[in-house]
Amino acid sequence: MTEVATFAAGCFWGVEQAFRDQDGVIDTEVGYTGGHKDNPTYEQVCSKRTGHAEAVRVRFDPDVVSYDDLLALFWKIHDPTQVNRQGPDVGDQYRTAIFTHDDAQAELAQRSKTAEDASGRHARPIATTIEPAGVWWKAEDYHQQYFEKRGGGACAIHPH
Numbered sequence: 001m002t003e004v005a006t007f008a009a010g011c012f013w014g015v016e017q018a019f020r021d022q023d024g025v026i027d028t029e030v031g032y033t034g035g036h037k038d039n040p041t042y043e044q045v046c047s048k049r050t051g052h053a054e055a056v057r058v059r060f061d062p063d064v065v066s067y068d069d070l071l072a073l074f075w076k077i078h079d080p081t082q083v084n085r086q087g088p089d090v091g092d093q094y095r096t097a098i099f100t101h102d103d104a105q106a107e108l109a110q111r112s113k114t115a116e117d118a119s120g121r122h123a124r125p126i127a128t129t130i131e132p133a134g135v136w137w138k139a140e141d142y143h144q145q146y147f148e149k150r151g152g153g154a155c156a157i158h159p160h
Contacts, residue, residue, distance in 0.1 A: 001062075002026055002059050002060060002061055002062075003059070003060055003062050003067070003101075004057060004058065004059055004060075004101055005057075005058045005060065005067060005070050005101070005105065006033060006055055006056070006057045006058070006098075006099035006100075006101070006133050006136070007019070007055060007056055007058065007070075007074050007097070007098055007099070008033075008034070008053035008054060008055040008056075008094075008095060008096060008097040008098075008099070009056075009074060009077060009078035009080075009086065009096055010054070010078050010085075010086025010087070010089055010094045010096070011054065011086065011089050011094065012030040012031075012054040012055060012056055012139070013030070014077070015030075015054075015056045015077060015078070016028045016030050016056045016144075018073060018077045019056055019058045019070070019073065022060075022065060022069075022070070022073055023064055023065060024060050024061045024062075024063075024064030024065025024069075025058055025059070025060045025065065025070075026059045026060060026061055027058075027059040028056055028057065028058050028059070029056070029057045029138060029139075029144065030054065030055070030056055030057075030138075030139045030144060031055060031056075031057060031136055031137050031138045031139045032045050032050070032052035032053070032054065032055065032093075032136075032137045032139060033052060033053060033055050033099055033133065033134055033135065033136050033137065034051065034052055034053045034055070034097060034099065034131060034134060035050040035051035035052030035053070036050065036051045037049075037050040037051070037052070038135075038137075039137055040052055040137055041140070042139060042140055045093045046091065046093060048091045048092055048093065050093075051092065052093060052137070053092070053093055053094075053095050053097050054093050054094065054139075055097070055099065057136060058070060067104075067105060067108055068108060068112065071098070071108065071109060071112040072112075074098065075112070075116050078096060079096075079122075080096045080116065080122070080126045080127060080128045081122050081123070081124035081125060081126060081127055082096065082127060083095070083127045095127075095129070096127055096128040096129070097128060097129045097130070097131055098113075098128060098129070098130045098131070099131055099132070099133040099134070100130060100131070100132055100133060101133045106130060106132070109130045110130055113126055113128055113130060
């Protein structure tokens, strides 16, 4: 049996690659969530008028990798203290967010955020929001597994 987790941590290309490289992750998909426009395009999301975040939906085997493990990876692959940006990428589509799929995920995400905030690893407070997963809009095909298709490094910010 598999489970689904959804994370937003800046440019979804590098975020997706980081999760794809994790043992126990069966599949990933990049898309848009957390906004108010139906079936948004990349250009519309980048206009900063749809409210969507660039996000990654992760299908994983909980017998191999736990949701807590995925949360730990999430905190490591970006700067969770930046509001509506990651490095040079600025806009609400690059916000840091955990989109939870059930009450158990919401509880684990909140506990993990509290621990990360108290860890002393960050000079500023954690800006990550925890929101119920809403409607998911798959991003255009050319965004899926972007680095695997085109080569290149990750665009994620690695603060640790």
